[in-house]
Amino acid sequence: MTQALREAIALLRCPHCGDVLRHEGSAVRCPAGHAFDVARQGYLNLLPGGARAGTADTSEMVAARAAFLAAGHYRPLAEALARAVKQGPLLDVGGGPGYYAAHLLDALPVTSGLTMDLSVPASRRAARAHPRLAAVAADAWQPWPVLDAVFGTVLSVFAPRAPAEALRVLAPGGVLVVATPTPAHLEELVGELNMITVDPTKPARLATQLSAFTPVAAELVEDQLHLTADEVATVVAMGPSAHHRTQPATGRRWVTLSVQVTSYAPRVGTTPDRAHRSGRSGP
Numbered sequence: 001m002t003q004a005l006r007e008a009i010a011l012l013r014c015p016h017c018g019d020v021l022r023h024e025g026s027a028v029r030c031p032a033g034h035a036f037d038v039a040r041q042g043y044l045n046l047l048p049g050g051a052r053a054g055t056a057d058t059s060e061m062v063a064a065r066a067a068f069l070a071a072g073h074y075r076p077l078a079e080a081l082a083r084a085v086k087q088g089p090l091l092d093v094g095g096g097p098g099y100y101a102a103h104l105l106d107a108l109p110v111t112s113g114l115t116m117d118l119s120v121p122a123s124r125r126a127a128r129a130h131p132r133l134a135a136v137a138a139d140a141w142q143p144w145p146v147l148d149a150v151f152g153t154v155l156s157v158f159a160p161r162a163p164a165e166a167l168r169v170l171a172p173g174g175v176l177v178v179a180t181p182t183p184a185h186l187e188e189l190v191g192e193l194n195m196i197t198v199d200p201t202k203p204a205r206l207a208t209q210l211s212a213f214t215p216v217a218a219e220l221v222e223d224q225l226h227l228t229a230d231e232v233a234t235v236v237a238m239g240p241s242a243h244h245r246t247q248p249a250t251g252r253r254w255v256t257l258s259v260q261v262t263s264y265a266p267r268v269g270t271t272p273d274r275a276h277r278s279g280r281s282g283p
Contacts, residue, residue, distance in 0.1 A: 002042050002127070008114045008134035011089065015046050015138065015145040042127035043135040045120070046145045057119040062097055064234045066125055069099040073225050073235075073257070077157075077179060080221045080261045082107035084177045087152035089113060091169065093140050094159025096122045098129030101155070105130050111152070116140055144169060148272070153177060158238075163210050168272040176213060176264040180206065182220070184258035189232060203260075213264035223257040 088111025095115030
């Protein structure tokens with residue numbers, strides 16, 4: 001088990017009963033006896049019943065995404081996120097192979113991080129992404145297997161936000177950092193490849209969804225990406241169009257990167273739901 005995961009276990013709770021977790025031998029257990037495996041690749045599997053199919057990224061999808069990100073196409077976004085994140089520990093929800101979390105940990109050399117993703121192949125890669133990054137396979141659409149008020153930053157990059165859970169797990173003074181595409185994002189590909197468009201009402205819907213938070217900082221990240229046909233196919237597969245039929249891409253072309261990065265602080269007077277702090281009832 002890596003040192004990063006040993007430290008992260010102290011921030012986690014059992015996904016079955018909500019109680020604290022402890023490392024015992026080759027497994028991680030709660031006082032009620034629920035046990036979870038630490039994979040030899042270094043991640044902790046907190047998916048009830050083990051890995052599951054569905055919308056989780058496959059090994060092939062994760063490998064393609066990791067290669068695309070490693071090529072630096074979304075580095076301007078990673079740099080903007082680093083400017084937004086001021087404190088740790090860091091929780092990257094839907095963190096995939098750990099690219100953004102690793103970049104942020106480099107920018108914050110005294111803190112640690114945890115990625116949470118439904119995809120087991122993504123968790124395998126994230127466990128190796130940075131020496132101060134731990135990885136957990138967990139379903140971000142369910143109550144998070146994280147203790148109350150323990151993270152300085154919750155990060156959501158094109159991923160589930162679960163505002164009630166973000167509010168619960170943020171420590172005092174913590175922030176939620178959200179990256180969302182604008183209507184200009186990948187606009188050169190939308191019509192040509194029959195991709196899903198960004199709803200122009202999304203900012204209003206996001207404001208409603210995050211009504212328990214107050215925006216405290218924002219940055220628009222825009223760049224031009226020169227992509228091959230294979231990279232175009234990968235960037236399509238990295239978004240919601242991955243689950244819909246699109247036209248195949250051909251040739252190299254310029255594509256717009258356009259993402260809004262916004263930092264949110266809990267509204268004054270907002271009280272998180274701490275119902276499961278003691279772990280006596282299920283999450």
